Amino acid sequence: MVGAPLLVLTLLTTLLGIMYLAYVVDPEGNLHDFPIALVNQDVGETLGAPGQQQRVDFGSQVADGIARAVPSDEIDLRVLGINEAEQQMQSGKVYGAIIIPSDFSKRLGILGVGSVIPADIERPIITLQTNPRTGAFTTSIVNRIGAKVFPQVNEQVGKQLTEQIQAQLRPPPGGGSATELTGATLLTLRSPLQLVVDEFRPLPSGTGEGLTAFFYALLLLLAGVIGSMTIHTMVDAALGFVPTEYGPWFVHYPPTPISRFTTLFVKWGVMVLVANIVSGIYMLIAHLLGMPIENPLALFLYGAFAILAVGITGLSILAAIGSAGLLVNLILFIILGLPSSGGTVPIEATPKYFGWLATFEPMHQVFLGIRSIFYFNADFDSGLGRAVWMTGLGLAVGLVLGATISRYYDHKGLLRGSTAHA
Template sequence: MSGSHPFRVLRAKPLWITNGVITGVLALLFTVFYVGANIDPAGHMKHLPVGLVNADKGVAVGGQRVDLGARITGSIQRSAAAGDKIDWKVLDEREMKEELGKGKLFGALVVPADFTSSVTALTGPAATGTPARPTLTVLTNQSAGSLGSGLARTATTLAAEDASLQVGKELTARIGTARAKLPAAARLLLADPAAVTVEDGHPLGSHSGLGLTAFYYALVLVVCGMLSANVISGQVDHALGYTHNDMGPLRLHRPLIRATRVQTLAIGSTLMAGLSLLMGTLIMAGAVGIMGMDASHLPLLWLYSVCAIAVSGISALTLLAVFGTPGMLLVTLFFIAMAVPTAGATTPIQALPGFYRFLAEFEPLRQITGGIRSILYYGAQGDAGLTRGWIMMAAGLVAAGLFGFGVLGWYDRRGLHRVPAETKPGKTAVPA
């Protein structure tokens, strides 16, 4: 037994260097993933989908057909002000409502049916009283993400205001000197004829967290799966006798039960699958039953929750089994550091830098959030994110199984067991 004082280990340079490198890299990576993804959403925004609806019926003026709604929507599409930041989707009202109801649009701009008739009335004989100002409606969609909806609202409102000014210039030029004969109120409105109003295009319940309950619910599922994997991994090792189990001042130890690495992962995965039933039930009961979260399709929500926890947990167990102690760092980076900024919940995918958009294609939290959002906000429609969520969870489970059992099987075949086989006295122990 060494007589050195325990605190002498603090003099060991490798202890400082190893831990310094690990903690320093973690700090840098978390900063890059969290701050880098959200530092300039408006600047990185590209092809944010926004609906553009022209419901204007037009009118006949002086024997000619006038359709100011078509001019406005055409002007908005041709405008270079937004560059490629907004992807204007020309739709009719029915299509627009369907797309908002699937979370495929972050907002919309609607030109009403009476827009042309209301504008032309400003310059007609009826413009002697108080003129009625036509309205362009900006629709928001918080269910698709509050920040994304806000970005769409800002861009759409500016587009509507610019379009109104452009129409005003055209009308002023067309009537020429006749403008002087109009009432003062009509002349004032003629320069900027359209009012812009903002409405909620896909209203949510008051207990929907302004469209964020889906993200936080999904985050709970992933974190429970990830942390449970760490607990289960340690408890399985203790049950098999590979490690001690410290309970306060007590140290518990069980007799060693030899198990291959493949068998150990299979035991842990079975436990995770079974306990996911319990965790999924309690999470839904807590969120919906106790906290009062707005939710429908409860049987589907429960099943999806259980599967999400199981897939996240088994994937985490795989990384822990394959990489050992560093596996927990990889689990944290994959399921938390890279996942939260790319989930599309706060910052939309279209407002992320390119590298983060790439991560969002396969990061599990984004896929799980899409499915939960579909169940909570969009009537569990498959093309609103639910189908993709199921497919990506299945793909993740298959990938984890192939990778985990494949690598661990190779470890076992090479004799890289966790405890060397017992040997006869006088002989050197070699891996079994």
């Protein structure tokens, strides 16, 4: 009597501890396949006096230096054109971009000349673009990567530039005096680059720095899970299959002569109504709280769809295995779902088995859909397409599972019954 709940709770809490602590304990240590775009727009420059001119392409050298400085086992560095990089930023496929501008070689050449000839100069810049619509934690990781990589590249470029200028200032073979660089000039040459951090499509107010999508998705999952448990219990009580108890009041109605499949069908019908009502309620609350909703129809339809898919699958699991389905639903939709959702810590900063879970866990699919609707104009390429497809697949699995198992039980004559009490 004591051993069973003790064993179940021990296993359940162990799973909770493993999933939730492994999820957040060391995101940077778990970093893998983190997508960042590298865009080299530099067109090069011709430097030197007439007759001694040479074509230089400092942008390519810097791009190669960045590729070497970035750990390939952690970062998925994608060398892209500016248009493709912007498209991937707009769809959330990359979390940031390192951009070398078109006048990079020109500015670096002017900096070198200006160190020995009086002139107005500007330090060449490298832009680090973050993608805040992919989440606050993602932005933080992009900034840390930039802070780690940029000093190495800056030092390497500075070393090469200093050597080039000093070589130009050596006395000619026939004699003459060398020009000495001042300390201020050397300091500038050794750190010639400037890192500019910029946000790509900043989030509007009322988005919780990119967290509203995660919590809205969580609400939809909870509505489906809690809804299925509530509907399962209350409909069974009304049909006389389980007792109804509120405080000291207790009643057990006579069991209704109804098949398992019909009972499940009734529960599904209630879930359809609940899904639409709750989706509307969530939208109303979000509107009253000042959350920007640019695609209300898409949000309502997908919200109801997600609740319905989770709820129907949850009801089917309960119909298949009874009370044990409560634990199965809790593990499937919540315990495994939250840390593999990618809603707070990106999947690429969690242990790799979370990425495997994210391929089928409902929470991740719902999060992708809601994030797309909230932040990426409901673009199918930004996750909504996958979310709709996977949610539909989950709904189909729930319907087939519930119909097959309940009809099988009915066919075997495994009717539900109980002794009436009042």
